[in-house]
């Protein structure tokens with residue numbers, strides 16, 4: 001089975017990153033994740049990610065460089081997650097439209113959240129390089 005193509009946004013604001021929580025009624029409900037979602041046909045990863053963030057949170061983002069790519073086998077099939085470094089590029093407030101909660105957290109707080117298992121390599125990389133100037137650099 002080919003993997004489901006998924007994009008995720010590592011949205012940074014100063015030294016914090018945005019985590020969102022899946023609503024209780026959806027598959028894998030209640031887990032925390034990086035906002036994003038499945039790519040539609042004929043959509044580039046950057047286009048898909050911008051669309052998902054508007055749909056989920058009501059904000060515009062600028063999509064920067066790729067941060068990590070993860071292949072993970074869930075029971076129902078594999079996913080390929082492309083995580084991009086991003087930043088918000090408007091001043092609208094974040095709304096929990098398709099998520100049930102969101103938090104701006106420090107990388108040192110990642111361990112306090114139950115984040116989807118596929119995201120472990122992303123979490124580890126964020127914890128390792130931190131959010132210093134030599135870490136995530138948004139163009």
Ligand SMILES: Nc1nc2c([nH]c(=O)n2[C@@H]2O[C@H](COP(=O)(O)OP(=O)(O)OP(=O)(O)O)[C@@H](O)[C@H]2O)c(=O)[nH]1
Nearest residue numbers: 006008026027028033034035036037038079116118119
């Ligand atoms: N957005 C996002 N999705 C992730 C992350 N990690 C991870 O395993 N995923 C998985 O990638 C898929 C994302 O698609 P989605 O958010 O649109 O999922 P969905 O519940 O609508 O899927 P469904 O319609 O098949 O039930 C889900 O299977 C989700 O579990 C992550 O950090 N961000």
